[in-house]
Amino acid sequence: MTNSEGQIAGLPAQSRTLHLSGRALGKSIFYLGGLIAAAAFALPFFWMVSTSLKSPPDVFISPPKWVPWPLQWQTYPEAWTFIPFFSYTINTLQIAIPSIIGVLFSCTLTAYGFARIRAWGRDVLFFICLSTMMIPWAVTMVPLFIIFKNLGWTGTYLPLIVPSFLGSAFYIFLLRQFFLTIPMELSDAARVDGCSELGIFSRIILPLSKPVLATVTLFEFNRVWSDYLAPLIFLTRQEHFTIALGLTYFLDRDRPLWNLAMAGNTMAIIPVIIVFVLAQRAFIEGITLTGIKG
Amino acid sequence: MAPGTKRFLTMLAFISPWIIGFLAFFVYPLLLSLYYSFTEYNLLQPSKWVGLQNYSNLTEDSHYLNAVGNTVYFVAFSVPLGVLTAFIIAFLLNQQLRLRVLLRMIFYIPIVVPISATAILWMWIFNSNWGLLNNLLALIGIQGPSWLGSPSWSKPSLIIMQLWLVGGSVLIFLAALQDVPRALYDAAMVDGANAIRRVWHVTIPMVTPAILFSLLTGMIAAFQTFANAWIMTDGGPIRSTEFYVLYLYDNGFRFFRMGYASAMAWILFGVVVVVTVILFRTSAGWVYYGGEG
Numbered sequence: 001m002t003n004s005e006g007q008i009a010g011l012p013a014q015s016r017t018l019h020l021s022g023r024a025l026g027k028s029i030f031y032l033g034g035l036i037a038a039a040a041f042a043l044p045f046f047w048m049v050s051t052s053l054k055s056p057p058d059v060f061i062s063p064p065k066w067v068p069w070p071l072q073w074q075t076y077p078e079a080w081t082f083i084p085f086f087s088y089t090i091n092t093l094q095i096a097i098p099s100i101i102g103v104l105f106s107c108t109l110t111a112y113g114f115a116r117i118r119a120w121g122r123d124v125l126f127f128i129c130l131s132t133m134m135i136p137w138a139v140t141m142v143p144l145f146i147i148f149k150n151l152g153w154t155g156t157y158l159p160l161i162v163p164s165f166l167g168s169a170f171y172i173f174l175l176r177q178f179f180l181t182i183p184m185e186l187s188d189a190a191r192v193d194g195c196s197e198l199g200i201f202s203r204i205i206l207p208l209s210k211p212v213l214a215t216v217t218l219f220e221f222n223r224v225w226s227d228y229l230a231p232l233i234f235l236t237r238q239e240h241f242t243i244a245l246g247l248t249y250f251l252d253r254d255r256p257l258w259n260l261a262m263a264g265n266t267m268a269i270i271p272v273i274i275v276f277v278l279a280q281r282a283f284i285e286g287i288t289l290t291g292i293k294g
Numbered sequence: 295m296a297p298g299t300k301r302f303l304t305m306l307a308f309i310s311p312w313i314i315g316f317l318a319f320f321v322y323p324l325l326l327s328l329y330y331s332f333t334e335y336n337l338l339q340p341s342k343w344v345g346l347q348n349y350s351n352l353t354e355d356s357h358y359l360n361a362v363g364n365t366v367y368f369v370a371f372s373v374p375l376g377v378l379t380a381f382i383i384a385f386l387l388n389q390q391l392r393l394r395v396l397l398r399m400i401f402y403i404p405i406v407v408p409i410s411a412t413a414i415l416w417m418w419i420f421n422s423n424w425g426l427l428n429n430l431l432a433l434i435g436i437q438g439p440s441w442l443g444s445p446s447w448s449k450p451s452l453i454i455m456q457l458w459l460v461g462g463s464v465l466i467f468l469a470a471l472q473d474v475p476r477a478l479y480d481a482a483m484v485d486g487a488n489a490i491r492r493v494w495h496v497t498i499p500m501v502t503p504a505i506l507f508s509l510l511t512g513m514i515a516a517f518q519t520f521a522n523a524w525i526m527t528d529g530g531p532i533r534s535t536e537f538y539v540l541y542l543y544d545n546g547f548r549f550f551r552m553g554y555a556s557a558m559a560w561i562l563f564g565v566v567v568v569v570t571v572i573l574f575r576t577s578a579g580w581v582y583y584g585g586e587g
Contacts, residue, residue, distance in 0.1 A: 026489070027389060030386050030389045031389070033386045034383075034386040034387055034389075034393075034397055035393075035397075037382075037383050037386060037401075038397045038400045038401065041400050041401055041404065041458065042400050043426070044404075044415055044416070044419055044426070044458065045403075047415075047418070047419060047426045048415050048418075051418065059424065060423070060424050061424070062423065062424055062429060062432070063429060063432065063433075064424065064426075064429050105311070106311035106312065106315070107311075107312075109308050109309070109310075109311055110308065110309045110311055110312040112308050113304075113305045113306075113307075113308030113309035114305075114309060117301055117304055117305040117308065118301065119298070119301040119302040119304070119305040120298060120301075120302050121302065122305055125309065125313075128316070129312060129316070132316065132320055134514060134566065134567075134570060135320060135324075135563070135566075136514060136517065136518045136562060136563065136566055137518070138518045138520070138538075138539045138542060138559065138562060139324070139327070139559045139560070139562055139563040139566075140319065140320065140323040140324065140327070140559075141546070141559075142327055142330070142542075142546045142552055142555045142556050142559055143322075143323035143324070143326040143327040143330065143556065144319065144323050145546070145547070146326065146330075146337070146552060147322070147323065147326070149337070163315060163319055165311065165315075166311050166312065166314050166315025166318065166319065167311050167312030167315040167316070168315075172312060197304050197308070201308075222406050225408060226406070226407070226408035226409060228408070228409050228410050228520075228521040229520055229521060233547060243408070244408040244409070244410045244411070245410065247408070247410045247411055247414060248410055248414065248525055250414065251414065251417070251525075258418050258421075258424075261414055261418070262415070262418065265411045265414055265415055268408060268411050269407050269408070269411055272406045272407060272408070273403060273406075275406075276399075276402070276403060276406050277399070280395075280399060284398070284402070284465055
């Protein structure tokens with residue numbers, strides 16, 4: 001990048017070259033700006049990992065050791081047992097796996113109805129479905145708690161799982177957009193051959209929709225893994241807690257053990273980062289789709 | 295049966311999971327909480343009708359008014375600053391940079407991280423003696439404030455942390471920027487518009503739909519801000535970060551005043567609806583939908 005700036009300093013007389021190096025200068029400014037912003041965004045993660053590898057006395061010194069040496073890897077097994085990390089992970093998966101099955105079942109069916117069956121009242125219903133995304137969850141959490149309490153479901157995973165089997169506007173929207181891109185002629189041909197709607201859905205549309213089904217799976221996994229408020233309200237016993245809830249136990253003393261807390265944080269973040277890196281495209285397409293057409 | 299009726303019933307059958315969910319998890323709870331908002335209800339004794347008592351008590355509840363003020367402060371600063379930050383980052387990334395995929399990932403990863411992990415990480419960043427932020431400030435000779443420990447810095451701290459979570463808007467702006475036709479820039483250049491004028495007269499009008507979307511979703515989320523303050527400050531110090539949903543949660547699940555909490559919920563619902571309608575109404579004046587809408 002210094003090259004292009006060097007070129008400017010030696011200003012060639014020709015205007016064409018001048019124009020080009022102006023562009024190069026502009027581009028290097030963008031590059032620099034982007035890198036600085038990215039460094040600022042990555043710094044908290046660096047700080048987290050750096051702290052997680054410090055010995056207890058090294059945590060509380062200023063100026064800090066940016067790269068602690070030797071690296072204290074044993075903080076990770078210590079954090080793993082400081083809170084029951086394994087059981088919290090299992091608990092979270094016990095919610096995540098049924099929830100994923102639930103949204104895959106309910107949202108594909110609903111999206112199929114909205115995308116591929118032309119019927120009276122469909123667009124109004126779809127509009128209502130979309131507008132539920134705007135309703136703050138905080139507005140329904142009190143009555144939902146009362147409802148689930150009366151059903152005897154609080155303190156179990158049911159309040160966190162059952163709603164997944166009854167649709168979720170965001171995924172319905174995502175799936176509908178995808179189903180709309182599949183040519184209608186495929187369905188028409190199958191209908192002529194006497195195939196039922198359920199047959200078209202399961203034998204034609206679903207097999208063609210693997211990418212979007214993967215996107216929904218990943219989003220739902222991430223949602224359950226990260227959810228805080230709903231488990232906080234509906235789970236009453238500590239042995240049922242999810243990872244997102246359990247992490248706060250690292251703070252449960254007058255002077256938190258920040259190296260352990262950061263090791264716990266790192267372990268809780270690793271699965272979502274792996275999922276995200278593996279499926280970056282699916283994630284980004286999901287987000288952008290809502291932005292453009294939403 | 296007429297084919298139209300049959301198609302309608304088939305559609306209903308397919309969307310029935312959502313219809314049941316909509317009735318069970320939106321319509322019924324909303325009506326139930328509307329009813330409870332006119333009652334006194336502590337889960338143990340039967341609910342008692344009190345009319346508008348909860349609503350009129352709210353107008354005199356200084357903790358409630360404080361929570362409203364904190365939330366308005368948070369929304370008013372974090373949302374516009376977040377949209378601006380996201381736009382600038384997307385603008386920087388929209389060039390043909392070699393590392394674009396990696397950079398985009400760095401901006402996006404913070405929002406897939408569990409909010410409780412983010413909150414714990416930022417508590418440590420904001421730590422007044424050994425935190426990252428004050429260590430960096432010390433490098434340039436500034437003694438940083440005590441951030442989350444100070445009533446005047448606690449809200450700005452949470453707003454700074456919120457800027458770390460703009461990755462979703464960055465992606466939406468990036469997609470919008472990529473849809474701006476090259477020809478528009480070329481035409482503006484032929485007309486002699488310099489870089490700044492091209493941004494102001496071409497780029498920004500073309501991304502106004504993304505601005506509207508980011509403002510709207512950002513506001514709805516910011517009105518509900520909870521987990522960060524709940525974990526990091528528990529509303530303190532001196533109630534300076536006691537946001538709306540925090541106070542609602544306290545009333546519902548700490549004091550078991552379900553009627554009072556329901557009245558708060560309905561006011562929040564009303565505010566979100568009104569803000570959404572206002573944004574959409576005024577958007578006709580400033581949002582430009584290009585060819586493809």
